Amino acid sequence: MTDPNRRKFLEAAGSLATAASLTRKAHAADAPVGVALIGCGGMGTSHLKLLAKNPELKVVALSDVDSDRLAAAAQIVVEAGHAMPATHQDLRNVLDDKSVEAVWIATPDHWHAPAAILAARAGKHVYVEKPCSHNLREGRLMIEAARESGKVMQVGTQSRSTAHIIAAVERLKAGAIGDVLVAKAWNSQLRGNIGHASPGDPPPNLNFEAWLGPVPERPYQKNLLHSIWRFWYEFGVGDIGNDGVHDIDIARWGLGVQSHPSTVTAAGSKYFFDDDQQFPDTQYCIFEWPADGTVAHKRMLVYEQRDWSPYVQEGFENGNAFYGTRGMLILGKNGGWKLYGPRNKLIEEMSGGFDLAAHHQNFLDCIRSGNRPNADIEINHLSTSLCHLANIACRLGRVLHFEPAAEKVVGDDEADGMLRRTYREGHWAVPKGV
Numbered sequence: 001m002t003d004p005n006r007r008k009f010l011e012a013a014g015s016l017a018t019a020a021s022l023t024r025k026a027h028a029a030d031a032p033v034g035v036a037l038i039g040c041g042g043m044g045t046s047h048l049k050l051l052a053k054n055p056e057l058k059v060v061a062l063s064d065v066d067s068d069r070l071a072a073a074a075q076i077v078v079e080a081g082h083a084m085p086a087t088h089q090d091l092r093n094v095l096d097d098k099s100v101e102a103v104w105i106a107t108p109d110h111w112h113a114p115a116a117i118l119a120a121r122a123g124k125h126v127y128v129e130k131p132c133s134h135n136l137r138e139g140r141l142m143i144e145a146a147r148e149s150g151k152v153m154q155v156g157t158q159s160r161s162t163a164h165i166i167a168a169v170e171r172l173k174a175g176a177i178g179d180v181l182v183a184k185a186w187n188s189q190l191r192g193n194i195g196h197a198s199p200g201d202p203p204p205n206l207n208f209e210a211w212l213g214p215v216p217e218r219p220y221q222k223n224l225l226h227s228i229w230r231f232w233y234e235f236g237v238g239d240i241g242n243d244g245v246h247d248i249d250i251a252r253w254g255l256g257v258q259s260h261p262s263t264v265t266a267a268g269s270k271y272f273f274d275d276d277q278q279f280p281d282t283q284y285c286i287f288e289w290p291a292d293g294t295v296a297h298k299r300m301l302v303y304e305q306r307d308w309s310p311y312v313q314e315g316f317e318n319g320n321a322f323y324g325t326r327g328m329l330i331l332g333k334n335g336g337w338k339l340y341g342p343r344n345k346l347i348e349e350m351s352g353g354f355d356l357a358a359h360h361q362n363f364l365d366c367i368r369s370g371n372r373p374n375a376d377i378e379i380n381h382l383s384t385s386l387c388h389l390a391n392i393a394c395r396l397g398r399v400l401h402f403e404p405a406a407e408k409v410v411g412d413d414e415a416d417g418m419l420r421r422t423y424r425e426g427h428w429a430v431p432k433g434v
């Protein structure tokens with residue numbers, strides 16, 4: 001005999017499923033969302049391959065300052081059976097195009113905030129890659145641009161839309177391991193040596209001036225780009241802002257902290273690589289959230305980075321550990337998780353991998369519903385700020401005392417000044433208010 005409660009549940013679930021599929025059908029019947037990709041490099045190409053096969057949208061324009069990459073990206077769209085998109089070296093042409101409703105920004109980090117702010121203020125919904133900003137101040141200005149324009153601003157931390165990670169955080173929030181007092185994030189993998197190089201001429205396919213954009217002028221050299229710009233202060237946020245920010249974001253999410261930390265302690269530098277990269281290859285960082293007068297509110301996040309490890313930690317090259325008062329959970333964003341109780345008894349496990357398509361879908365759903373996306377700019381600003389603060393603490397070799405509401409380093413003007421950057425004077429992309 002069918003349990004009447006279960007039958008009611010199934011009926012309710014059935015009608016919910018029907019409503020969901022009707023909604024999806026209504027969306028599919030809508031005109032496709034016109035989108036553009038800005039930055040057609042490694043990650044841009046991964047996005048484009050998904051965008052080109054999504055019937056809910058239409059790739060109408062592409063932008064890159066490297067003509068070879070722009071041509072290769074256009075080819076992907078055409079090979080997927082679509083009309084040739086408009087191609088532009090100057091991203092302002094994308095922002096002027098009325099058929100572009102949303103942009104995917106997969107440029108180097110120094111362009112994220114300038115491009116995202118201009119795009120939102122031009123009336124485009126924005127999907128911008130992580131780390132959301134090159135420096136902390138830019139993140140705040142991105143939030144303001146998103147809120148003032150009323151546009152969706154999703155950041156590319158796809159773990160926020162990935163089923164096994166959502167499930168893990170649900171377990172943590174439900175108290176499956178008690179109070180989670182400490183979380184750890186690690187990035188332990190083997191990176192490449194970028195060598196030493198001298199200034200030279202950029203290749204003919206690259207508009208290096210446009211690549212620099214709002215960054216002060218400097219000569220080209222071949223170990224600045226592509227992709228390896230992330231190891232230079234002027235352009236990236238180091239590996240902590242590259243792979244590390246994914247793990248830090250998951251750690252902060254599972255820890256349940258929704259503000260900046262009050263204390264940042266960090267050590268690290270180059271222990272391994274003899275090359276031109278500027279950020280640490282080895283980094284240990286500790287972030288503490290205050291007690292608010294009660295012991296039970298204290299939380300700690302620990303980040304470890306070793307870019308010279310030809311082995312993994314706890315089974316994952318990038319991972320998280322959540323330490324609770326009744327158990328622990330070990331997670332790999334590309335792998336799965338295991339939840340242990342007292343005396344290391346395995347209680348539950350789940351496998352899974354990053355779901356980029358789900359993150360795209362969440363962005364599109366929010367464009368239509370007006371809801372805040374899973375990795376809303378305000379969420380990622382908090383996670384990316386941890387990377388910025390840790391880098392400053394490492395570079396100065398000092399503990400930072402941070403005032404979360406004012407976004408200020410207290411009692412250290414030099415560190416506080418590093419929450420911002422210097423821009424190229426008068427450049428059109430310099431965000432207002434920096």
Ligand SMILES: NC(=O)c1ccc[n+]([C@@H]2O[C@H](COP(=O)([O-])OP(=O)(O)OC[C@H]3O[C@@H](n4cnc5c(N)ncnc54)[C@H](O)[C@@H]3O)[C@@H](O)[C@H]2O)c1
Nearest residue numbers: 039040041042043063064065066106107129130156226227
């Ligand atoms: N979410 C993820 O899992 C993930 C994975 C890898 C990279 N990323 C992020 O994606 C971004 C790109 O990384 P990448 O490895 O693809 O770098 P990349 O250097 O390969 O690509 C960047 C592209 O942007 C182009 N570009 C630079 N300035 C431009 C401008 N003003 N207008 C248009 N195009 C411009 C470059 O020519 C290049 O083709 C980074 O922010 C990175 O952190 C995210």
